[in-house]
Amino acid sequence: MAKATIDLIINADDYGYYPCVSKGILEAAKAGALTATGILANSSDLATQLQWLKGFESLDVGVHLNLTCRQPLTKGMAEKLEHCKGQFPNAYAMSGLLLTGRISLADVKAEWRAQIETCQSQKLRFLNSHEHIHMLPVLFPLVLELAQDYGIEHVRLTQAEWLAPFGVSALIRNSLMQTMHVINQRHLKIKTPLFLGLSRSGKLDYDYLTTIFPKLKSGQCYELMCHPGHFDPAEISDARLLAYHDWEAELALLQSPEVNDLYEQFGIRLSPYPL
Numbered sequence: 001m002a003k004a005t006i007d008l009i010i011n012a013d014d015y016g017y018y019p020c021v022s023k024g025i026l027e028a029a030k031a032g033a034l035t036a037t038g039i040l041a042n043s044s045d046l047a048t049q050l051q052w053l054k055g056f057e058s059l060d061v062g063v064h065l066n067l068t069c070r071q072p073l074t075k076g077m078a079e080k081l082e083h084c085k086g087q088f089p090n091a092y093a094m095s096g097l098l099l100t101g102r103i104s105l106a107d108v109k110a111e112w113r114a115q116i117e118t119c120q121s122q123k124l125r126f127l128n129s130h131e132h133i134h135m136l137p138v139l140f141p142l143v144l145e146l147a148q149d150y151g152i153e154h155v156r157l158t159q160a161e162w163l164a165p166f167g168v169s170a171l172i173r174n175s176l177m178q179t180m181h182v183i184n185q186r187h188l189k190i191k192t193p194l195f196l197g198l199s200r201s202g203k204l205d206y207d208y209l210t211t212i213f214p215k216l217k218s219g220q221c222y223e224l225m226c227h228p229g230h231f232d233p234a235e236i237s238d239a240r241l242l243a244y245h246d247w248e249a250e251l252a253l254l255q256s257p258e259v260n261d262l263y264e265q266f267g268i269r270l271s272p273y274p275l
Contacts, residue, residue, distance in 0.1 A: 003220035007271035008263075009193055010254065011036040012226050013064055016043040016050075018236055021053030021229030024251045026052060028228050029059045033254040035272050036223075038128050038161070041115035042073050050121055060272045062126035062152070063119050065112050065143070067094050067133050073114040077107050086130045091131040098138060109142055116150055125273045128156035135177065140184040154273050156223065157184060161199040163211065193273070197225035202245045206253060207230070213266045221274055226250055 013261065017036040022242050028034045040065055043049065053061065061130045061264070068091045072078050080103055088094060097103040127147050128134065134143045135158050147155050159181045160174035177198065181257045200208045217223060229247035253259060261272065 005267050005269040006216045006218055007193075007221040007274075008216075008268050009036055009060070009221070009223040009271055009273060010034045010226060011038065011060075011128075011223050012228055013130075014040055014227060014229070015061075016040040016046050018179075018229070019045065019049065020232035020235050021247060022049045022052060023228070024229035024247055026056065027230075028251055028254050029056055031255050032060065033044075034226075034228070035063065035270050036060035036126070037123070038062045038126070039119050040064045040066055040069070040130060041118045042066055044070075046118065050119070053122060058175070058272070059126040060125055061119070061122040061270045062128065063116050065115055065127060065129040065134055065251055067091075067108065067111070067129070067198070068131045072111050074107075075113045077103075077111045080107055085244060094133065095136060098136065099211050103139070105142060108139065109146070112142070112146055116146060116152075118124055124150065124152050125206075126154035126156065127152055128158075132177070135180045135184060137183045138179075144187055144201065153190075153275075154192060155188075157181060157188065157195060158198060159195050161196070163199045163208075166199070175254050193221045193223040195223050195225065201225065201249055202227050202244070204250045204253060204258075206258060209253075209259060209262055213262055213268065216266065216268070218267060221271065226254065 010033065012028065012034050015022050016026050017040050025034065025037050029037070037059060039061065066088065068088050071087055072081065081087060088161035127143055129195070134140060137229040143155050158177060166174070166236060196212060197204060227245055227247060231247050231252065
């Protein structure tokens with residue numbers, strides 16, 4: 001009997017973030033190096049970038065729900081963020097606003113509905129979120145509710161990766177994510193792809209893949225988060241983003257012969273989301 005393959009969803013976050021990033025994602029998709037991408041729906045020129053997805057019917061598309069970057073789509077959320085000049089704050093600040101009730105679940109629900117509906121020209125297969133904010137236990141049931149309302153089959157269940165070496169910040173992040181994973185897993189009614197890539201978020205590299213691939217189990221489905229893209233300094237100048245991402249390196253990695261050799265070596269089949 002032939003050994004079962006390992007199904008691997010290669011999912012690029014941040015489609016729509018910047019035109020150059022979206023163009024890189026589509027380049028990887030055209031090369032067969034990606035199987036999915038999540039749309040950041042509150043981008044100013046999103047309508048144009050949604051048009052670019054025509055002809056990529058085999059690419060699974062979802063919504064990369066956002067509460068931590070740029071302007072909200074709804075007036076109610078913008079009013080709640082007047083102290084932030086109408087912009088989403090960082091993930092820590094937004095978590096504080098949510099946990100203290102200054103931003104309500106109703107505010108988030110309206111905003112995320114608007115983000116999903118902005119992307120309704122696409123067949124939406126999954127939901128996840130920018131900086132994994134949907135993993136907050138107060139928000140995860142809401143995401144599942146929205147997925148059901150819109151007939152979206154899959155919700156990302158982010159999980160920690162305990163890969164050495166890691167410092168204090170990684171230890172804190174992993175501890176928090178592991179706790180949220182355990183709490184949120186109880187709400188899931190369907191099996192979800194096992195999540196990979198948290199420890200190399202923004203800077204996926206070959207060494208990570210050679211470390212993680214031998215641990216994958218045949219017959220299982222996994223989702224590898226990645227952030228490929230092109231970099232255009234005329235579009236991206238934020239120093240924090242530049243420190244966190246290496247879009248070009250990830251784009252080159254995913255299309256490299258060396259990575260294709262790894263897929264063959266470990267019996268990995270690039271896969272869409274399961275039906």
